[in-house]
Amino acid sequence: MKMPLVLVAGALALLGCTTDSVSQTGRDALLRDRPARKPKALLIMLDGARADALAAARMPAVSSLRDGSWTPGYRGAWTLFGQNVPDARPSSAANHTAIFTAVNAEKSRVFNNGQTKDGDYAHWPTWLKRVTDAVPGTKGLFIFSWGEGKQYPSSPNVRFIHDSDANNGKNLAKILAAPDAPDAIQYFIDLPDHGGHSAGFYPFSREYLHALYTSDTYIAAALAAIRSRPTFKDEDWLVMVTADHGGYARSHGMWGGQASTIPLVLSGRNTPAGRLPGAPRHYDLTATALAHFGLDPAALKLDGRPLTTTVQDRPRPLKDGLAARQYAGGKPLGVRKVEGSEKLAFENGGDFAVTLWARLPAKQKGDPVLFSNKDWKSGVNPGIALVASKATDGAKAPGVCFNAGRPDKERIDMGTFDVEPGQWTFYAVVRNSEGVLTVYQGRADGRLNWICAPVPDILVKSGPPFHVGQDGTGVYRHALDGDVDDFALWARALSHEDVQRIYEAGRQGLPLADLLL
Ligand SMILES: [Zn+2]
Known part of the structure; x- marks a missing residue:
């Protein structure tokens, strides 16, 4: 199925279509002096990261994304009340595929581990393929450690790197610092899931919290590499963090919320600051990334919806109500x-x-x-x-x-x-x-x-x-x-x-x- 490229309002604004208050000449000068920044996106998935564990763990890099403080000019939006895919048990493969394609399992046909190879990627390609097909000159990178990731189909402008989490952490920092860094990156970190399976998916489990901390050091290295880019000021980065599932005891895959309550964090120059309302799903970040590159997730009939609004929770006296x-x-x-x-x-x-x-x-x-x-x-x-x-x-x-x-x-x-x-x-x-x-x-x-x-x-x-x-x-x-x-x-x-x-x-x-x- 060939999907149309649809420009969304944000992209039109970048092209100067909505600046009523500036004269034509002034606007031309503005556009000449300040060319549109080049969109770039990094979507990070922490395998097995429960939302409440994220709040309990020491994760300074994720916190700096959450409040936008990782670099000047950026803001952060977040929720610790996110959800994974609604129509499959909270397994890794169903949710990796949902994050990668921005559709429910009913469309992707990946409901459980072992089914990644059977996914309907002809109709529902990965977001990296969509971006690199639609936007000329862009390159994608999928960097991951869980072997089943090798079963996603290759595409000409998307590079796959399968290695250990530790090697991927070092490698990604080098790739991000290089002048020819890819434009759209999907980064899956498996480590928290190992901590959860071996010591329990609990906010009080030391091994699990340590795995989250180590994952955060990889994210910190990636952010430092992005900031160090000589062209960083001319780029418009969207950096996102989420999880495929949480867990309960030493497992996941159960209905009932214990394995389905996950965090979402995103930071960009145009990200609204504050808490994301409702219970957004991990693949809403994918949809936000596609919109960042000028694609319209609604026109593509995706289940993910771009995250465009946040709320500021105002304190109320406890006696109210x-x-x-x-x-x-x-x-x-x-x-x-x-x-x-x-x-x-x-x-x-x-x-x-x-x-x-x-x-x-x-x-x-x-x-x-x-x-x-x-x-x-x-x-x-x-x-x-x-x-x-x-x-x-x-x-x-x-x-x-x-x-x-x-x-x-x-x-x-x-x-x-x-x-x-x-x-x-x-x-x-x-x-x-x-x-x-x-x-x-x-x-x-x-x-x-x-x-x-x-x-x-x-x-x-x-x-x-x-x-x-x-x-x-x-x-x-x-x-x-x-x-x-x-x-x-x-x-x-x-x-x-x-x-x-x-x-x-x-x-x-x-x-x-x-x-x-
Ligand atoms: Zn998983």
């Missing part, structure tokens, strides 16, 4: 009904937030809840529940997970979070107006873990009131063995920073009330 709070002076709450909660102004599909602390034993009898406003006899019933003991897809043992009913008798199950027996552990569930549901666990080690999913429709309203330590009916057959403390419910979303604040305060023994003043 607080609908109910249950606190017993630092003593566990026991089972209790949240009086009047059946009348609270929750809307189906609307925002809400819940925070609490819980202390659980290693094992529960059955699947009791920490809180709920639903009849927990069935997960498809309307309402929400934080379940103390349930194993979602791929979990090694039952743990804490979130359930909600959805229209048409569908359900959502997010988790599983490992229980820390006997430890007070923080939980939060937030659904925001961007359609993203986030479930948090704040552990005794001070690490806040989270998973998220785009959830456009959720049946928050159920009929029954909220109970702490019981479901909405108050008589669910499995009683909670454990304690809940400082339960709070908002009829609005909390920001990530709000959740962090409540967790940190609780770790220091402060009840939520101390933050409401």
